[in-house]
Amino acid sequence: MSYELKSVFASLPHMERGVAKVLGGDPKGNNFLYTNGKSVIIRNIEVRRKEYLGFSDERQLCLRRFGAVFLWDSGSSVGEIVGHSKIINSVDIKQTRPYRLVTGSDDNCTTFLEGPPFKFKCTISDHSRFVNCVRFSPDGNCYASAGADGQIFLYDGKTGEKLGSLGGEKAHDGGIYAVSWSPDSTQLISASGDKTVRLWDVGSGVAVSTFNLGSDVQDQQLGCLWLKNHLLSVSLSGYINYLDRSNPDRPLRTIKGHTKSIQCLTVHKADGRSSIYSASHDGHINYWDSESGENEEFVGKGHSNLVSRMTVDESEHLVTCSMDDTVRYTDLSKREYSASDVVKMDMQPKCVSVGPGGLAVTVCIGQLVLLKDKKKLFTLDSLGYEPESVAVHPGGGAVAVGGADGKVRLYAVQGNTLKDDGKVLEVQGPVTDMSYSQDGAFLAVTDEKKVITVFTVADGYTEKSEFYGHHAKVVCLSWSPDNEHFATGGMDMMLYVWTVSDPDKRIKIPDAHRLHHVSGLTWLNTNTLVTTSHDACVKQWTLRI
Template sequence: MTLAETYACIPSTERGRGILISGDSKSDTMLYTNARSVVILDLNNPLKVSIYGEHAYPATVARYSPNGEWIASGDVSGTVRIWGARDDHVLKKEFKVLAGRIDDLQWSADGMRIVASGDGKGKSLVRAFMWDSGSNVGEFDGHSRRVLSCAFKPTRPFRIVTCGEDFLVNFYEGPPFKFKLSSREHSNFVNCVRYSPDGSKFITVSSDKKGVIYDGKTCEKLGELSSEDVHKGSIYAVSWSPDGKEVLTVSADKSAKVWEISDSGNGTLKTTLTCPGSSGGVDDMLVGCLWQNDHIVTVSLGGTISIFSASDLDKSPFQFSGHMKNISSLSVLRGSSDYILSGSYDGLICKWMMGRGFCGKLQRKQNSQIKCFAAHEEEIITSGFDNTISRISYQDGQCTNEESIGVGNQPNDLSLAPLSPGLLLVAFESGVVFLRGEKVVSTINLGFTVTALAVTPDGTEAIVGGQDGKLRLYAVNGDSLTEEAVLEKHRGAISVIRYSPDLSMFASADLNREAVVWDRASREMKLKNMLYHSARINCLAWSPNSSMVATGSLDTCVIVYEVDKPASTRMTIKGAHLGGVYGLGFADDTHVVSSGEDACIRVWSLTPQ
């Protein structure tokens, strides 16, 4: 199996905080973080993605070394890892730098030193060290609260500037670095500081809506961004143009502005950038930015990434988004144009197409959490943690109606019978609820703990899996169930059941990491010994031609079996998703789609043996 496409997660964001993204001008790639992942995204082709997932704790910031060969990334534990920017991402060094979260880090221009800032205890809020040995190269007094950003002067003599929640901008000379002076030009959190490419100036931006420009060598204040065109909300991030003559700022007022910086250090507004498709809500606040070559990049609180052309600012930006949280389920829908729907536990449903990637978010009435998910043609069914089922009608990628139906119990699984109009079966702890349309027509107590179920498309047969590992086959008579058989093979609670597309078979999997393919007519095992995962199986999918079954597990792997061949001839994708695989589907007979806790979707190309 080979990786064909990756639909990347979006940057992790937090209301009231900026995110400090970065990039590499040589490769035209951008770095950002989501949970434990550091994402390397090609700005010219957002489907070209590489992900580093070796941090033990959520990553917060990442930066390329000046030569583009290495990446330094920090996390919430105060650890910095230095690793290769190439495909193997080999770890070079790891250092415990701060006692708390790292908010920003920068390399020196010679690639020998790194400065990191963030949270910690006492005076340990900033540290500069040699990248190869970790030895300190200075003392950083002067801050009393969290240091949100730091910058290394890119030319000699080297200087370091820091800023943070104590409203201060501190200036250090070295190496070895020592405190020189503080600037108190801001009256609120100073969120970001950045040096111009030639080192002659640096700029700070703050939640007081001001941007202040300083002399890069002496820290003397030179000027400010024009107060006439100032942002109307906190300025969260700033980035210089490659020639050092302009800066880009983004703000909580949902706008991005490009400023011309004069030699004297004053900033005048050149243009205000607006992102199309804004809903007007808080998710449109802009919290991160990057100016790299001809790309001007902004990131919104909701995770939408907009890429403008610096040489043609009137041109509409290329925009894409995705999931920020664990993608708990996905469905591949086939029709005039095949596409993928994915749902994350925070309630977001996204649409994707192979070869194109992100195609939009479905705007729901309420973004309630998603625990169970099913989709067919023009209907989506979800359940959360509030004892309700949502039946969502949609057309052209948008929800047209959403009805919330109380079922009186916490759903554990659900299955839709599309050929029996409106029929939906919902599993709860001790039984099954029948819904027809928007009405609960029966609630059946089965006398055992129900963990999974599946119903045939015509609604005539259902399979119910239990905590005891047994599969019970029922005939569906009206709104009731008649038990016909009990199948015993599993040694753990049933986690998922799926009928094959041709309905000649069904497959089941359990929390004890085993899967079984059953012949539906004889109710005998057709493929057994599918015991190659090292942790519980979360999801299962059939190929359209019913010849293959794929399983996804907490062990981060996807395994594909051919039904007519021994289980030992399996195909395995190791490390498919950091944190575990939670969603699976077949785009066609040669492509598997997977999703996981890393909030990414991947398409895998299969070459059967």
């Protein structure tokens, strides 16, 4: 048994309103990079999906946040930054001799240094608000500074002498967060909170084109990059736009995805194509073509808070429950939210499971809710325990509910009600997840005590096996279509694929998402497992079992 990482659908950059996002490019112009939390995402400029953790091996001088300059490979000091009274937002180093260094700060100033070792030469106070970005032209003859005052100033790259400005009194109607030079140093682009990116002819100081990226707050432009012939910008939404010089009002393409931690996922096959659906901490749901990585979001207004669980029912509706106290049914043929397909819960839902005939059961705080055909039929309160997870048997007649007390209770669906059948299954600790195998033969339960317990349904839910291997709480579980294997993810950042008939026969995938635990997993087919994590990435694994 072995595994191989098949593909990565990488996260978008994590964005904050009013905070610039740096997009970097490699010297050959083939890849660009950005950060999201602890991750550095490296993407091929032509191909969308690529993810690494680490940094480029280009040797250059770097700047610490508080003003020390050092050689990144050896750590040797090559000067200190003085002249600022507030945080430094941006730094750039002239890549041709004589070397120069410029910084921009929240104190509305830039500083100009000569070196190495770098020594302070002057402070420049042309901006009236925060300086968000400073960049030398590739030939080193000039550098630009951009600020929250909507202005871009140009300076001599060797002396720091002011040469002029772009756009006259103002380059943008809003604050400017980033600039990036063309490879030949004759033009640059600027990204602004006024939701536009502008292409400038540096010699004349005139805007050649204005790219309009939308009208919503999320369309504010907080970063940009000119890499070879590609012009990129990044919106407050995290979306990365490939700008079209021949059509400034419509990007060539937009890379979408998640900026925040992914909480759950599921898969669905239609017209011979498999799609992956993922939901993140902010309520955003994205869907991906499993082969190409092409992706998009649903149309309309959806969940407003964390989506805790999602699944697909037999009517091909995506059923989701969220911390916004709703359960939603979204038609996967339309991929459009509908206000009429929202069921309001009395308490916050934690988990939802679906069965045949339009049946669904939702676990909420302190209660169970039976739904059918998008309507609430029955609510069971005063449980005497706190329910955490739920699984509806594929046959539809039985419902298993896992509790924080380390017990699994079985309920029967009788007409429009749920009835406790009195059977209780014991596991090692508080239940974290549970699922029936697709043929309904087994029920697998994960718990906080690092144990997975499998019960045989036909034998009255007798315990078949316990599976050990995780070093911390197990948090998610999914059965393979072959009903012989299932996968689990734990807080130990381990991913296991287990064999029902032989607990010792398993695949162990350590650090599946490197810096975060697996938050959700599902099977695309019997040899492909899909996982998500708080790193906001979706990964596919090829398994040989």
